[in-house]
Each structure stands twice: as C-alpha cells, then as structure tokens.
Amino acid sequence: MSAENSLVLVAEAAKIVGVSPRSIRRYAKAGKLPGMLVSAETWVFQRADVAAFAAMPRRGPGYPKGRPRKPKNKPAGNSEGVSC
Numbered sequence: 001m002s003a004e005n006s007l008v009l010v011a012e013a014a015k016i017v018g019v020s021p022r023s024i025r026r027y028a029k030a031g032k033l034p035g036m037l038v039s040a041e042t043w044v045f046q047r048a049d050v051a052a053f054a055a056m057p058r059r060g061p062g063y064p065k066g067r068p069r070k071p072k073n074k075p076a077g078n079s080e081g082v083s084c
Contacts, residue, residue, distance in 0.1 A: 013035075
C-alpha cells in the first residue's frame, strides 16, 4: 500500500485539514469527506481523499457554517450615546 493510499483516523485527518476531530466527523457524516465508518464511532479515510479535501476551500456552499449565534442585545434608548 503506497503512502497516498494509506488509511488515516479522525485525529490525523483533523491535523491534515486543520480542523477539529468533531468537524471531520461532521464532514464525513454529511458526505463531504469520503470515509468509512468501521465501528460505532470510528471513521477511517484514505490519505489522498483527506489531502484533496484539505486543498478545497472550507467556506462556501455545501459546508457546515458552524453554530448559530444569538443576536447581540443592544441597550435600550438613544443609539448614539448622547444624553439629553
């Protein structure tokens, strides 16, 4: 088996791509990163697939956008900060 076709686990894939292991699992579950689930929580990936995925832009259509954020509460009253 050549180095390009070797298998990597989630932790190593996360280091190659530069994201968290949780993100790697999320990409795999969503079908964005080709991989194989070999047990209840163990994913394996071909190194070449991980390298190709790492070269793709991570922002844009088709990628998870992260956790939704709550809007910031603005203080009531005058928005310019000038008192009357």
